[in-house]
Amino acid sequence: MKKLVFILSLAFIVGACGDKKSQKENKEETTGKLSGTIKVDGSSTVFPITEAVAEEFRAVQPDVKVTVGVSGTGGGFKKFSRGETNLSNASRPIKEKEIAACKENNINYLELEVAYDGLAVLVNPENDWVDSFTIEELKKIWEPAAQGVIMKWNQIRPEWPNEEIHLFGPGVASGTYDYFTEAIVGKSGSSRGDFTASEDDHVLVQGIAGDKFALGFFGLAYYTENKDKLTLIGVHNGEEVIKPTLETVSNGTYKPLSRPLFVYVNSTSVKSKEVVEFVNFYIDNSGELSKDVGYIPLPSELYVQQKENFKNFVENNQ
Template sequence: MKRILVLMSLALIIGACGDKKEKKGTEGTDGTAALSGTIKVDGSSTVFPITEAVAEEFRAVQPKVNVTVGVSGTGGGFKKFSRGETNLSNASRPIKDKEKEACEENNITYLELEVAYDGLAVLVHPENDWVDSFTVEELKKIWEPSAQGKIMKWNQIRPEWPNQEIHLFGPGVASGTYDYFTEAVVGESGSSRGDFTASEDDHVLVQGIAGDKYSLGFFGIAYYAENKDKLKLIGVHNGEEVVKPSLETVKNGTYRPLSRPLFIYVNSTSVASPEVVEFVNFYLDNAGELSKDVGYIPLPSENYRAQKESFKTFVESNK
């Protein structure tokens, strides 16, 4: 009998210790509940710097949550998202009808959240001393589908420019940046000449433009901010004046038509996971400050607050 009582006492002590262990670590480093799990994000290379910055800050608060951020381009990200392979999708344009249909086929509903504004930068080599600005019409003349095999030299744009080949660089066709640029400049999303060096990796485009005196390319302004010493930023005529992209000109709307909102999309099935809910709320709380840090333009504070409310409703409706 004594032996049984001793064993029971030991069991109670071990159980109590176990409870203490479990309770230890139920808070994150900032006092929030400690969470674990994996959050998968993929999509736009343009939105990547903001999401990665948010993920780094979130890891400091929730070290047991593994946030992975891939770069498949906006279109590639939506393909994964529509198959339920990711929790969030980075996008530098709104979701297209065919992507909505793919989500519907797989019973995936979602919430679109704006996280920042971006300006598309038009760039040349630093030794280019003949271009100081473009009109939208000139950019269209260079990039429209009918330009392929015909508009090949700089002096075909302006006679005083060099009789040298233009070497073009731009995001790949799966990129939301490509979609936005072609819509804003050519007039139809996804419509352009095909004889240019394309990459979903903006660092590849930076290297290409920086290594060729006769180059011309475009991508999101944040990647220019990281590589100012290697590239020359060109202004675009907005119909009234020549404007270069900056925090101020994108925010006040004078850098048109090459400024746009950036998004994340949240999968409805993912909000059953508390770590995803915590991450999205953390994102909306910190996107304003962190978007500035990586070269983008924050939304007004009230926009982030309104979107937090929308997200709260979305979570409650998908419980």
């Protein structure tokens, strides 16, 4: 399993505040009042960060329309590779087949990391028998061979109830699904098929919250939003049981279910001033806003290179 540090090739920087002039005055001096439409689609996991950035951006550039869709990481890359979106939210790195699709349509791009996320393993609050899982137990539940075979809780541990396990998880187009299956099952996109799947994490929250015998997984931020409806379960990392928190995700002890989150920028799009301004705004604010919506900011030293990478990307594609 690749460790989180191996994929920290890019990072953001939190921008400097500048002089003491008002934000509006600074904005007018640098870019002026902008207009246009910016289209973003992709990961439901990254959506809360991008939507928070978009909301703040609308306050300083009200004539720029920013739309943020949710079609899953895979669905977002399909649109991105066809040139239908300016930015693509992704909860995993772009795949070879998606890179090929971009090349076929002459779409060049820059990958930007925006935050860290821990995948949360959840049960219903009425579940009083599960206190933790091992990786082996999660694999036993979710691997393809489990379909039609591992159906009850007591098949995982004999002392657990003789009741059916009702599984909930992201759809197969989701980067969260890809990451979970790679980390737990050992192969991205490989799992049993008899579970309730949705690209909308709120649907998964409702399903688990309404079923005593439910078990599911999704991004940590959606647990944070709904902690009164769900119970977060710790995962044994080989040494001890760890639950995902800001500290355990950022220091790598919540393994193997910690990961970076990404936004991809289309090279053609940076010819538009409003897109450049939005991405710069994203870089300057994603650290703080990611915390606000339940994610973990990148280390500050990794932000510096990311800012420089985007500056060079813009200059090379003007």
